[in-house]
Amino acid sequence: MSPSITISTNQVSNVRRELARMEHKRRWPLGLRSGDAQAIRATRIRLGAAMIEAAHAGERTVTIELGDAAHFVEEALDRLTATANAR
Numbered sequence: 001m002s003p004s005i006t007i008s009t010n011q012v013s014n015v016r017r018e019l020a021r022m023e024h025k026r027r028w029p030l031g032l033r034s035g036d037a038q039a040i041r042a043t044r045i046r047l048g049a050a051m052i053e054a055a056h057a058g059e060r061t062v063t064i065e066l067g068d069a070a071h072f073v074e075e076a077l078d079r080l081t082a083t084a085n086a087r
Contacts, residue, residue, distance in 0.1 A: 003070040006063040011080070012051040018076035019044040036072075043069040 007015060019040050026037040043066055050064040066073060 003067065004063055004065040005070055005073050006061050007047075007073070007077070008061050009051055009054055009059070011077075012047060012062055014080055015073060015076045016044050016047055018079050019047070019072060022072065022076060039069050040072050043072050047073070 023037045023040040023044065026040065046064060046066070047062070050062045054060075054062045
């Protein structure tokens with residue numbers, strides 16, 4: 001069974017924004033580690049689609065199975081928590 005992540009719909013936008021930052025860092029310089037960048041982009045897109053589905057269903061949380069890419073979302077959540085604690 002692949003790892004699944006559950007996130008409140010309020011946090012999804014922030015997680016997607018952080019994933020975009022992570023993707024950018026992995027694309028520069030000159031596509032170094034571009035495999036990670038592609039996986040992060042796909043994860044960000046799937047998370048956005050899951051958020052839209054949850055919103056249409058009136059759900060307050062998004063649960064999505066990400067498989068090997070789950071660690072990218074966990075890393076983004078950790079970064080967001082660290083940023084919130086630093087303030």
